[in-house]
Amino acid sequence: MADPKADKLPPSRGAVPVNYQIVAEYPPKQITRRSFMMSWAGVAWGTFAAANGVGGLACLRFMLPNVLFEPPQVFKAGKLEDYEWDKPDERFKQTQKAVMVKLRGDWNKKPAMVALDITCTHLGCTPNILFSESKIKCPCHGSGFRFNGINFEGPAPRPLERYKVYIDPVDGQIVVDKTKKFHYETGDWNSPDCTVDLSTA
Amino acid sequence: MAKKGELGQVWDYVVNTQVWRSIMRHGYPNSPRNRSLAVLANLVLHLHPIRLRKSGLRVRYTWCMGGITFFLFLELTITGLLLMFYYRPTAEYAYVDIEYLRADVPLGVMRELHRWGAHAMVISVWLHMMRVFMTGAYKPPREFNWGVGVILLVLTLLLSFTGYLLPWDQLAMWAVTVGTNMARATPVMGHEGPGAAFIVLPTEGGSISVIHQASDVRFGLLGGRFVGAPTILRFYVLHCVGFPLVVAFLIALHFWRVRKDGGISGPL
Numbered sequence: 001m002a003d004p005k006a007d008k009l010p011p012s013r014g015a016v017p018v019n020y021q022i023v024a025e026y027p028p029k030q031i032t033r034r035s036f037m038m039s040w041a042g043v044a045w046g047t048f049a050a051a052n053g054v055g056g057l058a059c060l061r062f063m064l065p066n067v068l069f070e071p072p073q074v075f076k077a078g079k080l081e082d083y084e085w086d087k088p089d090e091r092f093k094q095t096q097k098a099v100m101v102k103l104r105g106d107w108n109k110k111p112a113m114v115a116l117d118i119t120c121t122h123l124g125c126t127p128n129i130l131f132s133e134s135k136i137k138c139p140c141h142g143s144g145f146r147f148n149g150i151n152f153e154g155p156a157p158r159p160l161e162r163y164k165v166y167i168d169p170v171d172g173q174i175v176v177d178k179t180k181k182f183h184y185e186t187g188d189w190n191s192p193d194c195t196v197d198l199s200t201a
Numbered sequence: 202m203a204k205k206g207e208l209g210q211v212w213d214y215v216v217n218t219q220v221w222r223s224i225m226r227h228g229y230p231n232s233p234r235n236r237s238l239a240v241l242a243n244l245v246l247h248l249h250p251i252r253l254r255k256s257g258l259r260v261r262y263t264w265c266m267g268g269i270t271f272f273l274f275l276e277l278t279i280t281g282l283l284l285m286f287y288y289r290p291t292a293e294y295a296y297v298d299i300e301y302l303r304a305d306v307p308l309g310v311m312r313e314l315h316r317w318g319a320h321a322m323v324i325s326v327w328l329h330m331m332r333v334f335m336t337g338a339y340k341p342p343r344e345f346n347w348g349v350g351v352i353l354l355v356l357t358l359l360l361s362f363t364g365y366l367l368p369w370d371q372l373a374m375w376a377v378t379v380g381t382n383m384a385r386a387t388p389v390m391g392h393e394g395p396g397a398a399f400i401v402l403p404t405e406g407g408s409i410s411v412i413h414q415a416s417d418v419r420f421g422l423l424g425g426r427f428v429g430a431p432t433i434l435r436f437y438v439l440h441c442v443g444f445p446l447v448v449a450f451l452i453a454l455h456f457w458r459v460r461k462d463g464g465i466s467g468p469l
Binding site for chain 1: 379382413415416420421424425430431
């Protein structure tokens with residue numbers, strides 16, 4: 001057998017146990033083409049996985065638009081004199097899902113201006129305001145609310161939520177900020193931002 | 202052997218042309234070998250077993266519910282494709298196009314076929330699942346295919362739900378509003394869900410919540426804070442492209458696994 005490469009090849013597998021062979025060959029004493037490639041494989045696969053991860057996150061971010069063609073979250077709702085006492089006002093219901101109510105007696109008996117989020121707390125439909133029956137009534141499953149937002153009938157589990165309201169110090173208009181909402185059941189309604197207090201007015 | 206007529210000679214010529222032989226890679230399925238090849242050599246048929254147990258043909262055992270579901274999927278694909286030629290998925294045109302499809306387009310029943318087929322498919326998927334459960338066909342080694350089936354059930358319901366919005370009437374609007382409100386309560390990813398309140402950025406004047414109404418998973422689904430013009434387009438794409446592609450792949454996997462896991466409706 002005059003093979004010139006014979007001394008570089010591993011010994012025949014027929015003679016020695018396979019495991020013994022592997023132990024005998026590794027670690028390689030010099031950098032071969034294979035060992036060089038394998039030493040970089042972890043880096044290569046890691047880079048590939050990271051690139052895919054970044055791409056996947058970018059695709060998720062793609063689904064969240066930056067610009068919305070929706071009404072702004074903060075809007076001016078005119079002056080206190082523009083509203084009648086105890087008569088929910090629907091002028092911002094269609095565009096803003098907000099119903100303004102000037103209450104002689106809020107849930108805590110104080111007179112107050114509030115902005116109700118006119119979204120049923122049962123499953124999210126838009127209730128109607130029934131003036132003749134003095135209640136806010138959801139057409140989907142019959143939940144009923146008082147004009148101050150407190151639920152009293154039907155499946156709704158809690159009162160309507162309220163938006164933040166305050167008086168603009170410059171022009172005296174009511175400002176409704178829909179980014180901040182107040183829940184009755186967590187005690188948020190005690191916050192001064194929840195109502196425009198009319199006790200002194 | 203009887204002498205062949207002229208028609209027979211023409212037929213013999215046709216089946217020996219290069220074109221024919223390149224398409225049909227085997228002879229008539231009149232021998233066990235060629236019958237096997239007829240299934241093996243066909244892209245679609247090879248999902249199906251070469252041979253069936255006699256018991257697999259008993260309709261009283263299988264109710265043929267999987268087959269009926271698949272038939273309805275094909276029916277919905279075809280009628281849905283036809284509807285896409287007239288329907289425009291925008292807030293401006295969607296409803297009038299539905300009216301147009303019903304009143305003025307030839308075969309106004311096309312949309313009804315799609316709608317009835319969708320209802321029927323949801324029912325048949327449930328019945329199929331019930332049959333598999335009742336006959337114990339979910340047990341090993343078929344448990345993986347039961348899992349695939351559960352995913353297909355969810356996808357069927359999602360197809361039904363996304364299609365629900367497309368007529369863009371009051372029913373569609375409020376049904377989807379109510380349905381997507383559930384996504385608010387998604388753990389961590391929904392702004393009213395558990396865990397979302399803890400993901401905040403600390404600032405000097407307090408903390409800013411990262412998961413809010415305009416950044417959570419529901420926002421990504423609707424493309425806005427409420428069901429609006431972007432939503433109908435998103436649901437249309439999911440309904441017509443996204444979900445059907447996934448469903449078609451999983452149906453193929455489902456059929457193939459039926460074969461690999463020991464065939465339909467029989468002891469293993």
